[in-house]
Amino acid sequence: MRRNSRRRPTGARRATFAAVALILGGGGLVAANVYASATEGGWGGSEQGGGDRVLAAGTVTIDCPDVGQKLTDVPDAAKPQVDTELATLDQQITEAYDRLASTRQAQAGDTSYVQNSILGPLKDRRAAVIDRIKTDYQRAGGTAPGAIDGMAACTGIPADQAQPSTGGQSDNGGQQNNGGDAQNSGGQQSGNGQDNGGQQGDGGRTDTSGPVASDFVDIRTVQPNVGGPGRQAGGSTGSFETKCGVDENKNHNTDNVIVAPGVKNGAHHLHDYVGNQSNDAFATNDTFAAAQTSCQDQQDKSSYYWPVLRVQDGTQDFDQNADGGGKEGNVGRILVARQAEIRFTGSPTSKVVAMPRFLRIITGDAKAFTNGPKNANAHWSCTGFEDKVQLTDKYPICPQGSEVVRSFAFQSCWDGQNIDSANHRTHVAFADGSGTCPNGFKAIPQLTMRLVYDVPQPVVENGQVRNAYAVDGFPEQLHKPITDHDDFINVMTDELMNQVVDCVNTGKRCGGDAGDQPQNTPSPSADAPSGGGNAGSGSTTAPGGGTGSAPAATPGGAGNGSVIPGSQPAQPSTAAPATTAPAGGAGDGRGGATPRVPATPSAAGGAVAQPRSASEGHHTGAATPPAATSPTIGEATSAPSAVSSTAPAADPSTAPGTAPQSVSGGGLAETGAHLWPAAAGAVLVIAGLVVLRRNARRSF
16 A cells, blocks of 8 residues: 655644644633733733732731630740730730731742641641640749630731621621621722822831721711710719820820730730830830829839821821831821810719729720621711710711811729739729629729821722821731720829819819819709710710700710710611711811710621631621611601701712722723733634634645
């Protein structure tokens, strides 16, 4: 048989090679385009805020169990070592988050990278620290809680769990101290050159770690949610104000002597300090007693301190390249409060007793984004709106003429024995919804603080925020508003503390510029609004200004400045509220009081998804429908008369939205422009296949 030695025509071979080249070239173009979108966080890269557009499956931050909260009974001999080890755990999380934020490209190419290269090694390091804590207990003759054995592993919070949902309110399961809000989490996507107002040059980091657009809400779009317990006969209605300045002398550090004594940068964020001028990681009670004070009354050497507030407008501050500052994502220009009101108030149900000297109290939770809302106690509002709206999981965007307000209500019940506890919480407690302390606890003067800031107004457009402001915090907490917190160490003389107690118990208004004046305190009666008056005077500032008795339309009345964490206001409606501001929205809106605290989530777009917590499990909450019936006792009422019909409506074109940051902005034309390389590649692949098929038919 003759062997067929016929060769394929040269033209056919060339056509085949051309077809293969088209297929390979087109496929490569498609692959390169897809890879670019994954690694750059979006089609625009950092120049278009593309760093905010992480793939939905991407891990945006790290959730580790809070070991310290389980250590409620540490032997005295072991406390220094245990405190140091807990600070080490915080440092490990900070380092792991920094690695997470700086390895986005590696994560895009390897789905197991986060687990194998970040979370796995972190677990091993945490396990070693936990073992050392157990050893510290044993050496001091104690036994560490068995629960900490299972707290080494951390989890990654994916973008889809760090974004707000849209379906109603989350319930807090009856949790007090205002922890009812589920975590807003505006899905921070760090590490990809996030724009955030053009902030750059932050100590080598390529991100600002938040906040994001969905962390902000126009306060005019939020329904009233403020209420408080009613006053009862036998309550203590007076108040005492101490004036200690606004930290105008810029007394800052990143220590926290309560949580991490002896550890520099134990807070991983910067604090403002007023009052005691010698508070740092190494301060002792003797240090505090001998220190200078910024308070007008020199008998008050107490230390009042809180995380600084910054505006991310592209400017830098002195700590841009420092630990606790830019190195840990706390970037931007530090804002000094225009006003800082520090006031002690009474109990709606009983008289108060003196605080012990050197009593330490922390209110709120700096890790509330990952820990869950159990200990959250953040309150954000705007002047002119405080008696109606308090936010915990959103930063307010205030209308022109109104200023941002941070307010704090400290625990008002003390165990009668300890000035601190191992987890810095169990020696004090919040009163219940009626204002009554738990069994075994005594009512003490409740410290309330109100900080007013002149904040440049943020701008939210196309799911991006410019000119953002945020509270300093641990880097993995993504600067969420729910993490706001405040710290206090009582260093008043016994004489001054007794004066505070006397003023509160006898219904006087003392301290500051008040002298010793009697409170304008109407007797409790059945005619009080159903929301109940606040602890204290019962006087209020109506939306328009002047002081008088609380109108029925004002939720709960302004009280004397006491913030009652156990309040249960009416559930805000999830429908879009009227976008009108209360009369008198401009100005300070003080009324001489800090507003009461909502125990429900912010009504700015419904419930928000909560991140998983390895220590608490899933923080789930049932959706709560809008209140459709008359409020019950302890709920706030909202009457149309409480809102001015002549106030300017919010401009729909400028009102901020709460769209998740992971949703790309831009129209269809922009999307098509971004997709053209992939489309061209697909055309080349199809052309190559067509040529290859036709050439095959000619050859056979």
